[in-house]
Amino acid sequence: MYKIGKPLGEGAFSVVKEGTNKETGESFAIKIVTKAKLTDEDEIALKDEIAVLKDLQHDHIIRLYDVFEEAKFYYLVTERMRGGELFDRIVSKSYYNEKEARDVCKILFEALNYCHKQKVVHRDLKPENLLLQSEDNDSDIKLADFGFAKRCDNDKCLTTQCGTPGYVAPEILEGTPYGCMADMWSLGVIVYIILGGYPPFIESNQRELFRKIRRGQYEFHEEYWGGVSADAKDLISKLLTVDPSKRFSAEEALGCKWMQMGGDELAAVDLGVNLAEFKKFNAKRKFK
Incomplete structure (x- = not known):
């Protein structure tokens, strides 16, 4: 066949x-x-x-x-995914604005909302698992690699420690039972990178990295985040909330103010400085 x-x-x-x-x-x-x-x-x-x-x-x-x-x-x-990784597509751009970033994030939330409605937790959301089907369509994004995915009927039915260091949720590091909200933390990290161009939690020492994640210790540096809309930063803070019971679900994220904002307003926010940072981050990620 x-x-x-x-x-x-x-x-x-x-x-x-x-x-x-x-x-x-x-x-x-x-x-x-x-x-x-x-x-x-x-x-x-x-x-x-x-x-x-x-x-x-x-x-x-x-x-x-x-x-x-x-x-x-x-x-x-x-x-067959011919378009490569989403992050590689972003860094190939010569111009990048907040509307483009928001539209990408919306697709990711829609895919995850569907998974969670089907009681499926992905458990390994990271840039390598966000792929594009074609070389010329930025919106044909697919969530891939369900090797760690599990079915979960409630917020605390999983216990296995898995995931990728910079993207893993605090509750997984703490060894407490978890559910769909662990994915929302990982997506919060991804949204932060898509907008800021670098990860919220950076440490060469893994123990220190995990300590920062468990405390939810990150910031929006003025140099890169000064021009980003307050509603985008608000969404990230709702996703990077240490307590999973207070963290935004995919459905809540889709209903937030940033997702409803007009395209023209967001298209005016140039993320050129952040794109330069993004290119550095992506090159380092590939080198590892």
């Missing part, structure tokens, strides 16, 4: 290759997972990821079309 082509990328126990539907000629990405490399825990996680992705049908979430199993491999057929 599919002709397997050139490699597109690889992970610890999988390789992603180009796949073409033999009947339609349509192009896909096929993740080929080597069973021998999987622990029992890895296999459970993979099956969880497949079950979650099969249920998620949203314009801004990567689509899983087919799953095949052979004696030595699993094959996951997904959408």
Whole structure:
């Protein structure tokens, strides 16, 4: 049914290759997972990821079309994302304003709101997992990599410590049970970077980084945030709230004042200085 082509990328126990539907000629990405490399825990996680992705049908979430199993491999057929990472697209711009930033954030909140309504927590939101389907459409953003995703019926049904250091929520670091609101913290970090051009929590020492996250210790530096609208900063502060019970949900974020503001007003806010900072941050992120 599919002709397997050139490699597109690889992970610890999988390789992603180009796949073409033999009947339609349509192009896909096929993740080929080597069973021998999987622990029992890895296999459970993979099956969880497949079950979650099969249920998620949203314009801004990567689509899983087919799953095949052979004696030595699993094959996951997904959408082909030709546009690369969202952050790479932003840094390729010569001009960047607050309306563009807001429109991107709105899409991310819509995708996450859908996940949370389906009782799915992503648990690893970070720039690498925000992809673009095409090279010429900035709004065709997809949320990807549901390898850590879990179903969760309430605010405190998960206990596993997972995620990426700069984006992880305080409640996960504290080792307390958590739920969907952990994703909202991670998205708060991403929104901060999209607007400011650098992360809210920066420390070369991981222990110090985690201490700052647990305390919610960050600031809006005047040099980069002076011109950013107060409503945008207000939303970030509602997301980077240490107490998850007081943190904004995706639905609340979509209803906030910044999301309702007129495009012309936001388009007038030039984020050129922040874009220069963003380019530095993105280069460092790639270097790691």
